[in-house]
Amino acid sequence: MFNSLSDRLTATFKNLRGKGRLSEADVDATVREIRRALLEADVAVPVVREFTAIVKERALGAEVSEALNPGQQVVKIVNEELQNVLGGETRRINLAKSGPTVIMLAGLQGAGKTTLAGKLGKWLTDQGHKPVLVASDLQRPNAVTQLQVVGQRAGVPVFAPEPGATSESDDPTGDPVKVARDGVDFARAKLYDVVIVDTAGRLGIDQALMNQARDIRDAVDPDEVLFVIDAMIGQDAVNTAKAFDEGVDFTGVVLSKLDGDARGGAALSVRAVTGKPIMFASTGEGVRDFEQFHPDRMASRILDMGDVLTLIEQAERQWDKTEAERMAKKFTDQEDFTFEDFLAQMQQLRKMGSMKKMLAMMPGAAGMREQLENFDEREIDRVEAIVRSMTPHERVAPKIINGSRRARIAKGSGVSVSEVNQLMERFAQAQKMMKRLAQGKGVPGMPGGIPGMGGAGGGAAKKGKSKKKSSRSGNPAKRAQENAALASGQKPAAPGSAFGAQGKDLDAESLNLPKGFEKFLGK
Amino acid sequence: MWILIVAAVVVVLLVVFGILLLRRPKAPRGGYTDTRDLDDVPATEGDTLVEDRPVSTLERPESARGRLARLRGRLAKSNTMLGKGLLVLLSRERIDQDTWDEIEDTLLMADLGTDASLELVENLKKRVRVEGTKDPAQLKSLLREEMLALVDPTLDRSLRTEAAPGKPAVVLVVGVNGVGKTTTVGKLARVLVAEDKDVMLGAADTFRAAAADQLETWGARVGVPTVRSEHEGADPASVAFDAVKAGIDQEADVVLVDTAGRLQNKAGLMDQLGKVKRVIEKAAEVDEVLLVIDATTGQNGMTQAKVFAEAVDITGIVLTKLDGTAKGGIVVAIQRGLGVPVKLIGLGEGPDDLAPFNAEQFVDAIID
Known part of the structure; x- marks a missing residue:
């Protein structure tokens, strides 16, 4: 429970x-x-x-x-x-003072090293470096091919003189140590400033492969040895981390598959056992899903708390009080939410900084990362342009916007009529939702209610959740809310919607906000 | 008033985000010209059947029977700490609360989870107290019984690979990224070939770079054809369907379908997996859905199993990478929670290191 x-x-x-x-x-x-x-x-x-x-x-x-x-x-x-x-501080990558910086990747099989090589390459490119990937994993069948494809996706050149194993039967040909060394020479000759060496995945106890990694390490003398570990790993994290620490003496840790719903206690284990800092988190399949590691967020994640508090704190600091009071009054009086209000709130939101960053802090944002990634900040400008192309009368009474008005609005804001239509539709739904909320009813059909939501958090994952009380939502914050809902005897709003599980009632007790929220409610 | 203000802020945030973020997928200007998606190329063009390569000497894989006995050494290597450690603890002069705590810790370290560990400790406690024995042999048999009860030998662990008349048995292999699905499919194909079955592989992992190549090389070694899509990013459901179709046409006994790894909280990908299964079922029943779990997986394995069970109704678990130091205790929790048995275990990187799971041999390997 x-x-x-x-x-x-x-x-x-x-x-x-x-x-x-x-x-x-x-x-x-x-x-x-x-x-x-x-x-x-x-x-x-x-x-x-x-x-x-x-x-x-x-x-x-x-x-x-x-x-x-x-x-x-x-x-x-x-x-x-x-x-x-x-660890409090975020640790940055150490770059070599002269010559190419060498970064070596090591980790268990299936931890995500090859994929990470591409991401790291992309990340460094964006920082203005010129990286090259070196394919030293000659063990796993087609690992070299995979690295080439990954490199292509990331737009980073790949140094792969050896084809590596192409089937399980092949004995790995070529010498990974030599490949790594040649890779560094290649980078020096061609003036690449960062070399990322992808090595074969290995089990912690496999001495032969560990020696090979050690040899590669000795041969290329890397500035950073990154240990890639799966966020889903269980108690074995300690053994693995110890083995790799002794084997290759890594300098930093990368936590992969953090976009899953594992809480990632491994981060804590590895850090505590080896004392090595966690430097990066890999959070998705795309080459851009890669970020610096934030210890504070990880703490909340391990403890299963959302990041709403930060969001509210921020809102509290930035929000115009009179505006908020006006909104609250409107809300209790069950007045319609109009485009005027919408514009006013957008102004407020803008003051708080990047929308993307705020969205990421919302409970349930983890499940919508995909959408977040695709979210274009300019989209907000476009929406604003549409609203601003309406007459004041239209903004207050959207119902009067007929076909010809829509055509005019579209022309005025430089979008197609269908985009105006979409906005109107979504706005009508939001209005309805506001009403329901104000009346103290739940928002039952949220995922279906707002189109496009189904793909974000709905689908298979949500089927069982409302059935079984014991089942847990994949998302920490959402889970807390579900439980709060269950505890107060309410039927949880269909989980899967990051928005649906939010406030059902304006009574603070049953607002289903995370614990610890009370202090913001002035109690 | 304060409450209302904060509540209003929250609600407005939600509404604004709702309006901004949740966009309906847009139809292209001028509507759709075709009923197919752009990345969904008609089967006749895109998918080709890879003919059996003229391999002069096809390998003859080892039969699955007796594999566990051969691989027992590896299993023991990974698990001696567990069984021996428990036995040492149990045969102490005096068993006090600290000892029981240590026993619990030992179990927890095997990723057994808090509930299963607590239960086993309680059971042991009760029996040790009642029987009051100090005899090592007796303690050992006691531990063996309790662990066996935990692994549950009564579950049906046979793979349903018997073809119905005219239709092949279809095995769908699913799991999160990097657990060894493709390798498992390859090894399973070898097991089936050893049992003189006609096998067909379907490379429905159209996402990961070079996954289809990897599967194809597995198949080629034992003369098993692979159905794949020529281009990356094809619809996995269509490839799976073609594979099953080809299996029916060529009168194969078993079709093994490999799928792309997906994290269980990616709803879109889980829906896609559901579609793969539904589309396959248009051609033939799916007899077995195997969830591949990596022995290093911790408590998240339970969530994985639950979500995959909801999406595609898994019928068995393959526990891979058990030759490392990880014990894979999470499968015990899954078995108890969902009633899905472990059917196969992967005990090494060699091609014939996939063994059928046998509860008794498994427990013996741990304790002896």
Whole structure:
């Protein structure tokens, strides 16, 4: 029933409210919950043990007694400690002072090294470097071909003198160490400034392959050795990380497949066991789905909390108060949401900075990354242009916009009539949704209600969720909301819609916002 | 008032984002000229049947029977820590709470998950207390029984690869990225060839670079034809259909369909997988849907299994990369949660290192 750590802790502390101070027994109960939450996030057992000991010590200290809500306070401690362990600073890539910078990739089979090579190449290109990929994975059948295709997609040249194994029966021909060395020479001769060496995937215990990786390392003397690890990995993360740390002595970690719904406790394990920083996160199949690693976000993810708080904090800072009050009044009076309001809100939103960044912070944004990636910021300008081409009367009463008015609006804003139609349609749906919300009804058909949503989060994933109470939404924040909805006896809005699961009722209690949200509601 | 303001802000954010972001897929100007998608090339042109290569010496793969016995050493290598460790703990002079905690930790480290670990510990605790035994042999048999109960030997673990008259058995292989689906299909083809079956491979992984080539080389070695699309990014459902169709025409016994890896939270890709299965079913029943899970996978494996079960109704699990240090304990949770048994295990990189799973031999390998 309780999935997110903060939910569980709140339940643990239900009987404690007003006590103000935690007894040892209370803390023990808490620590058990924390332990369980971390284990479920696949943090390695020894790391969990160590971690809970620290948290216990801090929770027993004086800090907690001051807190209004001990549960929240403990979550805060856990969060801070997690960030501590994950490392505060984002670490950048070390570039060589002279000659080409050599980056070597190592990791288990299927961790995503070859794909990552392309992404890293693309990322470096965008930063103004001139990278080249070197195909030193001669072990896996067709790995070289794959790297070539990946390189082509990323627009990065590939150095592949050896064809590598083309079938499982071939004994790998060619010497990966030589290929790596030649690759660096090639880069030096052709003035590429970064060399990315893709090596064969290996099992941690495979000594022969580990030696080969060591040889490659010795041969090319890389400036960075990146260890690629799958975010889905379980308890084996410790063994693997240790083996690779001893084997190739990596300098940084890349967490791959973070676009999945694994909570990625491995990040914590690897960091705690090896002390090496996590540098990048790979978040999708496209060559651009690659980003610097943010320890603070990972902490929330491991703990299963969304990033709404940041979003609201930001809104709180930037939002014009009178405007917000006007909106709130409109909302309670159940007035229609008009294009005028829409324009006004857009202005407010713009003040908050990049739309894309804000969207990414929304609960459920992870599931819509694809759409986010495709989202063009200029789209907002276009929409605004359409609205601005309407007369003030039309903006207040969109119903009067008929065919000829639409044609005029389209002309005025330089778009086709169908785009105006689309906007009108979506606007009508949003209006309806606002009404329902104001009336305190849920938003049942949201995914279907807003067209195009089905592809984002609906589909197969949502079928079972409303059926079974025990089933969990893939998305951490959404899951918290579902649970809150279940707890308050409401039928959850069809999950799969990042928007649908949001506020059902304007009563703050059942707004289904994540725990910890209360403080923003002034309670 | 405060509450309302914040609520209004949230709602407005939602509405604005809703309007901006959720666009209907646009039809091209002038409408569609054709009923096919651009990337969906008619089967007759795009897909070609790759003829059996004139390989002079086709390999004769080893029979699947007795493979587990041969590979037992590897399994033991990965799991000795588990079985031996537990046994050592259990035969201590005094078993106090700390010992039980250590036992639990040992189980947790095998990715067994909190629930299964707790249950096993409780059961062991009860039995050790009741029987009050210190005899190592007895403790061992006790541990064996409990672990066996956990792995559940009663489940049907046979692969349904018996062809119905006129139609081949169809096996669909699914899973997330990088778990070894293509390799599993290749190895499974060898198992089936060893059983004198006519096999046909379908390379419905049209996304990953060079996946079809990889599958084709697997097939060519044992003289198994591969149906593939000539161009990248073709509709996987159409390739799968063609493969099954070709299987029917050539009277194959089994058609193995490889699919692209997909993360379970990508709804669009999961829908695509559902489509692949539905389209195949227009030609022949899908007899077996195998979910490939990597032994290193942690608790996320459960979510994977659940979502894949909803999309394509998985009937069995293939646990790969079990020759490493990972124990793959998550499959126990999956078996308990969804009733989907482990049917095959991958124990190495060699072509014949895929073995049928046998609960008793498995547990014995861990404990002995």
